[in-house]
Amino acid sequence: MNEIIAIIIAAVLSWINFVLIDTWMGLPEQPGVKGAEVIGRSVKRRGGDLAGGFFQGNIVCSPDASAGTLLASAACYTIGTPEGGLIAAILVYFGNRLCADPGYAGTTGALSITCIIFAASYIGIGPADFIVGMVLAIVTIQGLYHPFSSRLLGKIAKKMGRHTKLT
């Protein structure tokens, strides 16, 4: 498969994987730690959505499904599918507990992307494409224009019933 198309497909799959799992696990609902609240309120001050801001702050301050996706792809690339993803799931769990997070989002993200990588290997997309795809996906959320991406995350959170009740 053409390399660019593979990276784009991997980026879309990684984006869907981590946004859905993180939203379902309640990242937009409340800041997990104080640092996430600081970042969330700063995004709101600059014209964004508060729930989306909490989502972005939680990504920065604790390993979540985005970290799980990236590290599971890296582990699948170097160690092999699916053992790499399972090993990454344990290490992400330990990292989560070190950051005062229960650990559900990170491990779920790692395990689900391992299944996706295993399935995608049958159509010619390798784990290395998922590493680059995940970095591209996180740049669209954290690195482009925060008010727009936080409003998009807020709309998704509202649809899944996870929008924040704080103001």
Place this chain on the structure above:
Amino acid sequence: MIIHANVLITILSYILAIISAIIVGLFLRMPILPERPMRYSFTISIVFPTSVLAIGFTAILFKLGHNGLLVAVVVGVLTAIFAKYFLESLLPKPQTEESS
């Protein structure tokens, strides 16, 4: 799709690791599921994180060269014991942060 016997044994080993972790966890009286809402609870239960740790440690041992069903069962048992007694002291529950 031709499924080779090696792949079947590997999948079976992972399933056996989870099953043995679940059985020993039930025996040690760990809660099956954390309390609701599940995504905010720090309780160590059978489904999470014991099963995840079981297949993870099995994967580590498989990559280090020790393959087989017996390895998976032993790892499942040891993981359940580790999760019940040692995980809490290794990774303590965080106290709620004081507000500034």
Place this chain on the structure above:
Amino acid sequence: MLIQILGIIVLLMALRTLFAQDRSERMLYLNAMSFGIAGLMALYIQTPFGAIIAITYFIASTISSNAIAYSIGRVKNEIILDE
């Protein structure tokens, strides 16, 4: 080619960090950069040890960002209280 793509992303995020005005905004760009560097480590050191290094680096950078974001909040509150 994959390493070049990640390298360009890391450089762009580093430049945005330098030119951003808001301190919390910089944390978000730094976080995107850490993703890129962790990916670079795994792609360059192609052995299992490389994945361990990438995971360790990423979790350590997350803990650092957590501490920095917390301190940004504390500093802001203290300045307000002093006035």
